[in-house]
Amino acid sequence: MNREIAVVAFAQTDHRRTSEELSEVEMLMPVLHEVLAQTGLKTADIGFTCSGSSDYLAGRAFSFTLALDGVGAWPPISESHVEMDGAWALYEAWTKLLTGDADTALVYSYGKSSPGPLRDVLTRQLDPYYVAPLWPDSVALAALQAQALIDAGDTDEPALAAVAARSRADATANSHAQLRGSVPHGDYLVRPLRTGDCPPIGDGAAAVILAAGERARELCDRPAWIRGLDHRIEAHGLGVRDLTDSPSTRLAAEKAGAFERPVDTAELHAPFTAQEVVLRKALSLDDGVRVNPSGGALAANPVMAAGLIRIGEAAAGIHRGESDRALAHATSGPCLQQNLVAVLEGDPR
């Protein structure tokens, strides 16, 4: 089986600090309708549906089953859910299409971080024996990684501030972004990270449609073909890892074929400035590569959707003819614990 699979449509919400006037399905539905409208498909035309979300974010048990109302899941459809970023839902959908079981797939993810204390909520994903009882919050763990990079001579605080400034300046062209333009770098949140080194906390959703072969060409003028897709994970002990490097990203990129030819664009899921430094090193990206023209996760980081958005943004650049070969990366867990890399290409112009 050697089917070509492409991203043929992408939509996202405006990402905002709070969406308290909307339930999760109410927040999600407009992007579902938007990707369907881009392709002319109806929900009944979709062969497989896969979503990514986490009930811990909003504290709502089985919220993903309520979100399914938005895709017209009754009578029962072929669907699945991962308690992970939507990039991993896309991975499952991609494998489903590779098997030939379906020709089209709808992938969506959403996260409402506003109802809960996100920094504390994310401690619940940590090792429950040795780490979670200490409640080390997400910023603290990212700060340990940043200090390790500074100690190693890989970066310094001004360089990190420059990553933040570049990301938010680029985000001025992205109407969906939450933090755009000139944003003060602020005080230390957990030193060495300042507020400007950290992603905004907010609510948002995204959706992507995948299609196979000729179906993709029917649905999209310039499909973003997925040339490779792989994900890898590090040892779970933070003190076992070298926090200044990301061998799992490098291996995923190698398996996805990222190093076979240069890419022109990379959408990196680096919620904290220092993580972009780690990823650039792991992926051997040189200055010729446009990194995060969308502004990246420093401009909008709806947890559980921000990784899928990287794939969507990379694909949308190809759809628009602004990119020919792009790398998209998604991460999950503390300090770049688990990493997914996709390589996307457009047909020659």
Next chain:
Amino acid sequence: MPEVLIAPLTVEFPFTRSLGPVQSAFLTGLRERVVLGVRTGDGRTLVPPVEYDPVTAEEIRDLVEVAPTGTVTTWAWNHAPRRDQPLNTPFAWVLVRLDGADTALLHALDAPGPDAVHTGMRVRVRWAEERSGAITDIACFEPYDDSAEGAGDTAEPTAHSGEFADPITGIVARARLDYTYSPGRAQSAYLGALAEHRNVGERCPSCRKVYVPPRGACPTCGLATSEQVEVGPRGTVTTFCIVNIKAKNLDIEVPYVYAHIALDGAGLALHARIGGIPYDQVRMGLRVEPVWTEDSRFPDHYRPTGEPDADYDTYRELL
């Protein structure tokens, strides 16, 4: 648009977790003020110790005791400690490689300020006064000047059986998270109307089904519902059950009847308690109406209206 409803929501989950032999020895050791590591096949010593080699996945059981002193490998200054963190005064998060270990342990370092902390500094364990066999038996680390004693870095770990009297075999991992719950547009509107003793559902623009309570979307069509439709107040019992076990914190005498009720005009049934009739006389097709208590935001229960029972054909699609 009606005001957004919000309410506090606390989620607590005391997970009970069993321990493998290595975790059990490590946590019991902390209770006894002993820090254990585990040897990997290639001779490295992992602290904190794990059950399986992170590189080879080989089962590892070879325990060693390491020193309670070590070196900071990276740190981060936390000027605003959060609830449940190890110290309630500003502290440094640290990864510490204990003397004799090849990997680092995450914990807190009690230091006067960020200027007193640097990578490479020497620290030692400060034990908690009360210890139960948990990572928090280490209260935190504290700075440690061992220049007079010579570097401890060369300390060799010593073999340890991992055996202690009364070993810990499990932990209870308590967690509490505080949320602010908001039900969203459709449910806020429903709850707002209900507080005025009106049942207002929403109609699907495509299949015309009226959802009560509405959740904002039609699960058949995948479309937003928005047209508001007042239904009831009367309805029909479509099916029911008899509850014989008293629920905790619920002041209702058993047995009682809990029923699916199709309100007149609704496209699906909601559920509620039936009162005002002996439990063994409730039947499918019984016509009922809501009973409101003073100041209540929702009906206390439903009672018979006295009308003739509804024909089965009028509610067969609403079971």
